[in-house]
Amino acid sequence: MDYFSTRGATERVSSAEAILKGLASDGGLFVPASFPQMTLPEIEALRDLSYEERAVHILRLYLTDYTEEELKGCVSRAYGHTFDDVRRAPVRAVGDLEVLELWHGPTSAFKDMALQLLPQLMSTARAKTGEQDTILILVATSGDTGKAALDGFADAEGIRIMVFYPDGGVSPVQRLQMVTQEGANVSVVAVRGNFDDAQRGVKEIFGDTAMAKELAALHTKLSSANSICCLLADGKIEAGDPVNFTVPTGNFGNILAGYYAKRMGLPVGKLVCASNANNVLTDFLQTGIYDRQRDFYQTMSPSMDILVSSNLERLLYHLAEDTRQVAAWMQELTTVGKYNASSLLPALRENFWAAFADDRATEEEIRAVYERTEYTLDTHTAVAYRAAEDYRRETGDARPMVVLSTASPYKFGASVLHALGEDTAQMDEFAQMECLHARSKMEIPVRLAALRTAVVLHEGVCEKDGMHAAVLSFAEA
Ligand SMILES: *Cc1c(COP(=O)(O)O)cnc(C)c1O
Secondary structure: OOEEEOOOOOOOEOHHHHHHHOOOOOOOOEEEOOOOOOOHHHHHHHOOOOHHHHHHHHHHHHOOOOOHHHHHHHHHHHHOOOOOOOOOOOEEEEOOEEEEEOOOOOOOEOOHHHHOOHHHHHHHHHHHHOOOOEEEEEEEOOOHHHHHHHHHHOOOOOEEEEEEEEOOOOOHHHHHHHHOOOOOOEEEEEEEOOHHHHHHHHHHHHHOHHHHHHHHHOOEEEEEOOOOOOOOOOOOOOOOOOEEEEEEOOOOHHHHHHHHHHHHOOOEEEEEEEEOOOOHHHHHHHHOEEEOOOOOOOOOOHHHOOOOOOOHHHHHHHHHOOHHHHHHHHHHHHHOOEEEOHHHHHHHHHHEEEEEOOHHHHHHHHHHHHHHHOOOOOHHHHHHHHHHHHHHHHHOOOOOEEEEEOEOHHHHHHHHHHHOOOOOOOOOHHHHHHHHHHHHOOOOOHHHHHHHHOOOOOOEEEEHHHHHHHHHHHHHO
């Protein structure tokens, strides 16, 4: 299986090379040259396997230059001992919907599904390709990717990692998780700006050829780990009956994995894209017009506070199959702030449905679901749960619906408690955890409780235009 850029750069690369590079040389994203097909009996056979066995099954269809032994090793190191549920991603009935809990990994957010595995694949790729230079991973995070990447890459051989997060734009627990990260190869910096500023800064650094030369002199190559599309879409598959999925969406990685699964043969009905008040994707999926020129809101679901949703570019490519067109749209997005892809509207409507919930609706949803079912949703999952209910009500489609749950409520304790009617004014993060434990009866994730005594190691802050300098000084250190 070869990979190439959504924007048409001519080089075709192997999966190991694509994993090492992260971004294509023309600024595009790597996509697979085709979708491997699985038959229904093959898909059904996955049901009897462990999560790790399923993962190897699916990964070997995409990562054809890795041996089965290599993949088995990567997968068992990634998921074997770091998750607190043997099923890794358990499905639980909550009301009329199925909730797929993707947050049982070490950082309590769904990013662990991909970012525990990626470092393993990258170290293996380094060995396979004979790479000698240090790989420097740059990450812009809206909160969860940063910690998940730091945890996955800490002390990885031949790899260093630098994370930029929006100053004041992440939850207190998310911030604490990042600034206390240990490891000789890590750096964490707050950027005075929002997530889009940080993401743009990282993309600019990738496109900067002068910078690449300076880094080459330091025997360093850049790579990325931004909302890497996790191919391990794992659902409750009925025998051939389509299932709908609702995904709380920011950078479009998770929902894109659902689309890939559909293209591979999984009986997926509609993919419902759930957004918060930053509803640029809701508008796009309804009109085909992507317009990032709008107010940016800081919401109680900060991991979805995004106006430039980067993996959407991959969907554009798969629907249009025209790299020149994709490059033109991306160019317009940069220069004008807007593009019109309404030619794709029929295909978008066939596969997707979209809705959003602002903070008030999100709070209402947390409380209503708690009162009805005693299950405590995190803020992101609540946005999705609401969108799933909207979808059922407005379309009458009663097929099974899986709501992807992307974070433990403990990561956003203050907002969740507020929704449940608690006054948190006098509580620090840890008192909030105790209070949430009393209300939700859910175990406090051990790693979050341990933040109480963790030492803050990263207090750096930079301006939006200071990211270049920060990367260079880290590379030199
Ligand atoms: C990253 C994240 C999302 C959004 O996922 P994308 O793949 O970026 O669309 C939603 N919820 C949580 C908790 C996240 O960390």
